[in-house]
Amino acid sequence: MGIPYRREFDFTYGVxxxxxxxxxxxxxxxxxxxxxxxxxxxxxxxxxEVAVIDPGPDRPAHRAALWKALKGKRVVAxxxxxxxxxxxxxxxxxxxxxxxxxxxxxxxxxxxxESEALLDEGVDVSFAPDVEIADGYVVRGEGxxxxxxxxxGHTSNHTCYxxxxxxxxxxxxxxxxxxxxxxxxxxGVMADYMASLAKVRDGDYAVLYPTHGPEIDEPYxxxxxxxxxxxxxxxxxxxxxxxxxxxxxxxxxxIYADVDERLHPAAAxxxxxxxxxxxxxxxxxxxxxxxxxxLRSKTG
Numbered sequence: 001m002g003i004p005y006r007r008e009f010d011f012t013y014g015v016x017x018x019x020x021x022x023x024x025x026x027x028x029x030x031x032x033x034x035x036x037x038x039x040x041x042x043x044x045x046x047x048x049e050v051a052v053i054d055p056g057p058d059r060p061a062h063r064a065a066l067w068k069a070l071k072g073k074r075v076v077a078x079x080x081x082x083x084x085x086x087x088x089x090x091x092x093x094x095x096x097x098x099x100x101x102x103x104x105x106x107x108x109x110x111x112x113x114e115s116e117a118l119l120d121e122g123v124d125v126s127f128a129p130d131v132e133i134a135d136g137y138v139v140r141g142e143g144x145x146x147x148x149x150x151x152x153g154h155t156s157n158h159t160c161y162x163x164x165x166x167x168x169x170x171x172x173x174x175x176x177x178x179x180x181x182x183x184x185x186x187x188g189v190m191a192d193y194m195a196s197l198a199k200v201r202d203g204d205y206a207v208l209y210p211t212h213g214p215e216i217d218e219p220y221x222x223x224x225x226x227x228x229x230x231x232x233x234x235x236x237x238x239x240x241x242x243x244x245x246x247x248x249x250x251x252x253x254x255i256y257a258d259v260d261e262r263l264h265p266a267a268a269x270x271x272x273x274x275x276x277x278x279x280x281x282x283x284x285x286x287x288x289x290x291x292x293x294x295l296r297s298k299t300g
Contacts, residue, residue, distance in 0.1 A: 051141055088124040190230075
């Protein structure tokens with residue numbers, strides 16, 4: 001289950017860096033166990049007319065740096081990958097300042113879950129885009145076009161954006177270079193996440209730009225490793241089950257023994273998502289006491 005993580009990241013808070021002809025990245029000053037070095041905000045466009053993907057948290061230093069980076073430019077679109085609070089807070093203020101809409105997808109069911117709210121990154125319970133987008137929706141500006149690539153799994157509304165002129169994909173939290181992504185039920189669904197990983201892998205992109213961490217310049221192989229990692233975790237989850245009920249946290253301590261304990265609550269959510277996936281395949285069952293092997297898994 002070896003993923004070649006990209007954890008070497010050369011950047012300076014508050015200083016925008018040009019990473020391609022049409023892409024500038026500015027990293028917000030909100031590092032943490034779920035955000036790595038902080039939220040990477042992307043400004044798209046080589047001219048005066050630009051789009052901004054995931055403006056990030058409303059911290060004074062970050063807001064000032066982003067406003068400065070956009071001086072002399074006209075933001076015509078603010079795009080959000082999903083509703084977590086390390087992505088959304090500056091979307092409204094930025095859109096109002098430039099008189100443009102916020103694009104994205106609402107959360108299925110219309111509300112964030114309690115489980116999501118327990119994570120450090122938190123959720124924007126009031127999240128509602130101005131423009132609801134579907135898979136394939138294209139936002140265009142001067143010299144650029146961004147196509148929505150719907151990738152549910154991490155959240156029900158997660159959407160990546162493909163910069164068609166550079167065959168680049170902005171992956172939000174769906175695929176991150178520094179770590180795996182957490183899947184939090186019921187809003188996050190492991191079956192959806194696995195299908196979305198395959199969708200990105202098969203998109204044949206030249207480069208991936210995660211919200212957290214550096215770009216990934218060999219996308220197909222990297223996503224293949226991501227998929228293998230998730231399949232491995234699911235195999236571990238199945239192997240940890242027995243005839244006696246086991247709690248999720250008991251299995252987390254065993255399966256994620258090599259993972260920072262600060263991330264165990266998030267790991268528990270992803271493990272729960274795997275167990276629900278196994279339940280859907282008839283391989284696991286649950287009761288009030290915990291999870292165990294199903295009759296089908298024992299008989300093959």
